[in-house]
Amino acid sequence: MAPPRRRGASAAAAGAKRARPKKKPIDLSGHGGKYEDLDDVTPTLHDEDVESDDDGDERGEASSSDDESEEEETIDAKRLRLAKEYLQKMEARESSSEEGESDSDDGGRGMDRLGKRMARERLRRAGLMQTHIADGVLEGVQRLRSDIATKIGVEAASKAWMGGAAGDAGAERYAKAWVEAKHVTYHRGHDLSPTGVALSQDGHRAFSGSKDGSLFMWNVEEGRKAACVLPVVRHFDGNRNNREILAVAASDDDRYLAAGGRDNCVRIFDIRTIGKGGSASAPVSTLEGHKKAVTSLAFRSRTLDLYSGSDDRCIRRYDLNAMTYVETLYGHQSGIVAMDCANKNRPVSVARDRTARVWKVEEDSHLVFRPGGDVGSAECVSAIQDGWFVTGHDDGRLALWREEKKRPVGDVIVAAHGHHGGASGVTRGVMCCGAVKLSDVLATGSNDGYLRLWRVSTAEKEAGMAPLDAVPIHGHINSVAVGPGGRVCVAAVGQEPRLGRWDRVPRAKNRFAIVRLNVDEEEEGSSSSEESS
Numbered sequence: 208m209a210p211p212r213r214r215g216a217s218a219a220a221a222g223a224k225r226a227r228p229k230k231k232p233i234d235l236s237g238h239g240g241k242y243e244d245l246d247d248v249t250p251t252l253h254d255e256d257v258e259s260d261d262d263g264d265e266r267g268e269a270s271s272s273d274d275e276s277e278e279e280e281t282i283d284a285k286r287l288r289l290a291k292e293y294l295q296k297m298e299a300r301e302s303s304s305e306e307g308e309s310d311s312d313d314g315g316r317g318m319d320r321l322g323k324r325m326a327r328e329r330l331r332r333a334g335l336m337q338t339h340i341a342d343g344v345l346e347g348v349q350r351l352r353s354d355i356a357t358k359i360g361v362e363a364a365s366k367a368w369m370g371g372a373a374g375d376a377g378a379e380r381y382a383k384a385w386v387e388a389k390h391v392t393y394h395r396g397h398d399l400s401p402t403g404v405a406l407s408q409d410g411h412r413a414f415s416g417s418k419d420g421s422l423f424m425w426n427v428e429e430g431r432k433a434a435c436v437l438p439v440v441r442h443f444d445g446n447r448n449n450r451e452i453l454a455v456a457a458s459d460d461d462r463y464l465a466a467g468g469r470d471n472c473v474r475i476f477d478i479r480t481i482g483k484g485g486s487a488s489a490p491v492s493t494l495e496g497h498k499k500a501v502t503s504l505a506f507r508s509r510t511l512d513l514y515s516g517s518d519d520r521c522i523r524r525y526d527l528n529a530m531t532y533v534e535t536l537y538g539h540q541s542g543i544v545a546m547d548c549a550n551k552n553r554p555v556s557v558a559r560d561r562t563a564r565v566w567k568v569e570e571d572s573h574l575v576f577r578p579g580g581d582v583g584s585a586e587c588v589s590a591i592q593d594g595w596f597v598t599g600h601d602d603g604r605l606a607l608w609r610e611e612k613k614r615p616v617g618d619v620i621v622a623a624h625g626h627h628g629g630a631s632g633v634t635r636g637v638m639c640c641g642a643v644k645l646s647d648v649l650a651t652g653s654n655d656g657y658l659r660l661w662r663v664s665t666a667e668k669e670a671g672m673a674p675l676d677a678v679p680i681h682g683h684i685n686s687v688a689v690g691p692g693g694r695v696c697v698a699a700v701g702q703e704p705r706l707g708r709w710d711r712v713p714r715a716k717n718r719f720a721i722v723r724l725n726v727d728e729e730e731e732g733s734s735s736s737e738e739s740s
Contacts, residue, residue, distance in 0.1 A: 338692075341662040344660060345662075354390075358387075391678065392720070397417035397439075398417070398421070402451070405457040410427060420438075420450035453500060457478065502706065514548060516545070522556060538575075544557060557588045574610060579614075583602035587637060594609060596608050597640055604621055607670065639687050648663070648675070648693050652698060658680045659674065686699040701718075702715045
């Protein structure tokens with residue numbers, strides 16, 4: 208029998224137990240078990256101890272965030288310092304160039320000039336700087352014409368310049384004087400009429416193709432043939448016209464040369480290897496796909512996107528980075544005769560269907576421009592800048608277009624190259640045109656005996672074209688390209704037109720022509736002005 212419990216002792220023990228503060232259970236098992244009264248085994252853990260760990264983490268995070276903020280502030284301070292140094296250098300240039308201005312105007316005008324300078328620098332690096340070089344080109348040609356006048360007489364030079372017809376004795380004497388003075392030079396190499404020319408980005412090298420299948424590279428500075436890309440085809444099987452090269456184009460980075468002709472192919476050559484082996488160069492790629500002759504080629508500015516137009520009414524797009532075909536553009540109702548492309552991916556083309564079309568490649572659509580009335584079909588097209596282009600027609604008209612308008616901008620030039628047999632005769636067609644991209648100078652060619660220069664204005668209220676000057680060149684001018692700054696111009700001159708064998712010019716030679724407009728670097732810098740496009 209168990210002894211009876213003592214109520215007093217148990218009550219005292221219970222009171223002592225209640226008096227002792229109860230510890231908060233701590234999870235030490237890792238699986239939810241609660242362990243109490245472990246004072247003899249483990250140290251006592253309190254809420255303050257747990258919270259102190261969180262405080263330490265917060266203090267660590269705060270210190271690391273402070274370090275990061277200090278590092279960010281250091282980077283921002285460095286950027287600010289470099290920007291201030293750059294602005295100070297530009298301000299020093301502006302102040303040194305215009306020391307005569309009053310101190311009261313230095314603040315506002317200085318910052319305004321600085322902002323414009325920075326905007327021009329940004330556009331120049333992006334390749335979107337628009338230059339005004341027409342005045343410099345005009346000054347150079349007038350200086351050359353004055354030199355010629357002293358040799359053949361002022362009266363003879365004035366009569367020829369005022370519009371002597373091709374074949375006149377005075378006009379031929381005037382043209383011969385330019386050749387004797389070496390302002391215009393003709394270079395042998397092609398047996399048949401040259402059909403296309405292209406210039407490198409710096410204007411030091413040029414390329415020309417011909418109906419005889421030959422393709423040459425020229426040194427423009429020295430005025431000589433630099434290399435033979437393709438030799439003259441003297442022996443052929445089948446149709447002899449299949450050897451004809453009808454279009455030539457060079458990329459802006461001076462890497463690739465494209466040539467197309469009546470063999471329905473586009474051949475790509477590496478400019479960097481032309482002439483290294485001492486013999487004709489082999490194409491790095493041959494792009495096939497057209498069903499008829501390739502009549503036009505155009506590189507998109509600052510890229511390796513190549514467009515080819517053909518008599519099969521199609522435009523094919525290629526990516527020369529991978530040497531692959533990309534897509535085909537449909538829309539023209541007859542053969543395409545000319546193409547060009549500016550900075551945006553919007554090539555412009557003209558065809559025998561009497562339309563000009565701007566292709567919105569990225570949007571998979573295109574714009575159609577119709578001259579209307581009795582205007583003939585276009586023979587050539589040149590992109591001045593994004594959204595602006597010029598077309599030359601077989602009835603002698605020259606028109607300036609803008610993408611936002613369906614009709615030509617400004618006045619259309621009628622009979623840009625005169626008439627056959629006098630003012631009452633048939634107008635001469637504009638056979639080729641070439642412009643300096645993002646500038647105000649355009650060159651056109653025909654068979655009237657002159658390479659004509661035009662001033663092109665794209666200003667909002669002054670848009671239009673006006674004659675600038677003319678340089679005598681005897682023969683069919685089938686293609687023309689103007690070098691940077693308008694210092695030099697190259698042309699394909701022959702007895703026959705590019706796409707046919709009619710209307711031969713008597714006593715004309717099949718030559719590659721170099722026209723030195725003689726605009727020096729210093730004169731160009733003093734006479735040309737720049738503006739943002």
